[in-house]
Structure formats: C-alpha cells, structure tokens
Amino acid sequence: MSDAAPTFTPVDTKSGSASLEIADALRRAITDGILTDAQPLRQSELARNFGVSTIPVREALKQLEAEGLIAFLPHRGAVVTGMSEADILEYSDIRASLESMAAGLAMTTLTRVDLAHIEDAYEAFVNGTGGSHGMAQSGRLNWEFHGAIYAAARRPRLYSMIHDLHSRLDRYIRAHLELPGRKTATDAEHFQILQACRKRDSDELGRLTKQHILESARLSLDVIRDRAAS
Incomplete structure (x- = not known):
C-alpha cells in the first residue's frame, strides 16, 4: 500500500x-x-x-x-503503530485473563435479556462472517458477541479495559479466519461459549473463553508469519 x-x-x-x-x-x-x-x-x-x-x-x-x-x-x-509477535502474545495473554474473569463474573448477574443479546450476537457472527465480505465484518461482529457477555458483568472499568485491548489487537488476531475451515471451527467455539452461558457455568465459560482467545492468537501469528515469508 x-x-x-x-x-x-x-x-x-x-x-x-x-x-x-x-x-x-x-x-x-x-x-x-x-x-x-x-x-x-x-x-x-x-x-x-x-x-x-x-x-x-x-x-x-x-x-x-x-x-x-x-x-x-x-x-x-x-x-x-505496529505490534511485534511478542507484543501480540503478551497482549493476548492479558486479554485472555481479563476476558475469562469478566465472563465468569457475568454469569453471576446474567438476566434473560442479557442472554437474548448474547444469542442475537452469536447468530449475527455466524451469518455475517461468511462470504466475500465476512472478513471485513469479523472484528466488529466478534466483539459484539464477546462484548455482550462481558457487558452482563456490569463492571464498566473492566469492560473498558477489555474493549481497549480488543481494539489494539483486532487487526492481528482476526487473521486466523483466513485459514481453511477456521470459520467453521470458530462458529463451533462460539457455540460452546454460548452453551456455557445458557447453563450459567462460570468455570466452563472462563475456561472456554481463555482457550478460544489464546488459540486464535496462536493461529493468527502462524498466518502472519506465512505472509511475511511469502
């Protein structure tokens, strides 16, 4: 460019x-x-x-x-500004810890209205990230799904910190969606997170959230390295 x-x-x-x-x-x-x-x-x-x-x-x-x-x-x-691999990994570790904590807290205050917002955001991600324009919308739709969960925790400072990290990292960690079959895998991971919300299982939701974030970061770095090599 x-x-x-x-x-x-x-x-x-x-x-x-x-x-x-x-x-x-x-x-x-x-x-x-x-x-x-x-x-x-x-x-x-x-x-x-x-x-x-x-x-x-x-x-x-x-x-x-x-x-x-x-x-x-x-x-x-x-x-x-740009980020090195070390920056991306460190920020992803911080993000995974904060988001797993926020997800767990959300389950102690989750209402039916909160759950409806999470379900709507899940459907929007599944339907909106396919096709030729899916990648362009993926960052926003991904945040709307995860953000709907964290908003239910009603911890505005924690929510703001997580949103800031998402904004800094988004252009790097969405790269994993370029991998063949990764869209399907991401939808499945989001569905597992949604099911944990429905069950109000704080421990499972925290575990799934952390695993999802770290795996996405790892795969995205693989894509970024391949781009640089080619």
Missing part, C-alpha cells in the same frame, strides 16, 4: 463532533487493515479528505494516540 491516505467521506462540520467522526473513521481503517503498520498520517491530506481544517484532525489523532493505535514520531509526524 502507498503512503497516501485512503479517501474518506467528508464529515459534517456543523455537528460539533467532527473530531469524533474522524477518529471513528480512522480507527475503522486501522482495525480493518486499510491503514497499515508504520503508514504516515499527514494532517493536511487527512483534512482535505474529510473536508475540514487540521484542528479536528489533530484532535482525532491525539485520541487515537491515547488508544495506542498511532504514535507521533520526530520528523515523521503521526504514523500507524
């Missing part, structure tokens, strides 16, 4: 939320792999793309810096 920024839809400058809209658009472009590791983000070019001054662009970039998605480098300006 070239260093040039992709084309973005101009934002509504009258809404008062231009910087938020720009941050959302750039965040999606990073997590979807449209903006790649180490790619420069030139403020003047982004301002032209979004139809705004550089002020909301600068504010959006500062927000993404706080989220760990970009960094400001001397003599280069803003660039998309």
Whole structure:
C-alpha cells in the first residue's frame, strides 16, 4: 500500500463532533487493515479528505494516540503503530485473563435479556462472517458477541479495559479466519461459549473463553508469519 491516505467521506462540520467522526473513521481503517503498520498520517491530506481544517484532525489523532493505535514520531509526524509477535502474545495473554474473569463474573448477574443479546450476537457472527465480505465484518461482529457477555458483568472499568485491548489487537488476531475451515471451527467455539452461558457455568465459560482467545492468537501469528515469508 502507498503512503497516501485512503479517501474518506467528508464529515459534517456543523455537528460539533467532527473530531469524533474522524477518529471513528480512522480507527475503522486501522482495525480493518486499510491503514497499515508504520503508514504516515499527514494532517493536511487527512483534512482535505474529510473536508475540514487540521484542528479536528489533530484532535482525532491525539485520541487515537491515547488508544495506542498511532504514535507521533520526530520528523515523521503521526504514523500507524505496529505490534511485534511478542507484543501480540503478551497482549493476548492479558486479554485472555481479563476476558475469562469478566465472563465468569457475568454469569453471576446474567438476566434473560442479557442472554437474548448474547444469542442475537452469536447468530449475527455466524451469518455475517461468511462470504466475500465476512472478513471485513469479523472484528466488529466478534466483539459484539464477546462484548455482550462481558457487558452482563456490569463492571464498566473492566469492560473498558477489555474493549481497549480488543481494539489494539483486532487487526492481528482476526487473521486466523483466513485459514481453511477456521470459520467453521470458530462458529463451533462460539457455540460452546454460548452453551456455557445458557447453563450459567462460570468455570466452563472462563475456561472456554481463555482457550478460544489464546488459540486464535496462536493461529493468527502462524498466518502472519506465512505472509511475511511469502
């Protein structure tokens, strides 16, 4: 991919939320792999793309810096941050521990409405991640399934920490879905997690959640290594 920024839809400058809209658009472009590791983000070019001054662009970039998605480098300006294999493994270990804890806590407060949201998110993932556009939607739909479980724990700080980790890792750990048969395996793993929710089995749900996250990370790293080798 070239260093040039992709084309973005101009934002509504009258809404008062231009910087938020720009941050959302750039965040999606990073997590979807449209903006790649180490790619420069030139403020003047982004301002032209979004139809705004550089002020909301600068504010959006500062927000993404706080989220760990970009960094400001001397003599280069803003660039998309990347992760090493060691980074991905460490963050995945942290994520697996936090998510298994949140899943277990959720089972102590789970309501019928919570379970209905989890079931709907499961169906959305199964139906939405097939076909030619499935990969592009996989990160969002995967988070909506797992996030529905963690939301039931009613621990907003824990939920926020997990969501932050998901945002940082998503563009790397979804790579496992490129493997033949992995979509079917992931659907099966999600179904096991759903069944544990239905049974309100905290221990089983925590175990399945941790296993699912670590296996996805391991397989995704295999894919990333193969890409680099080829």
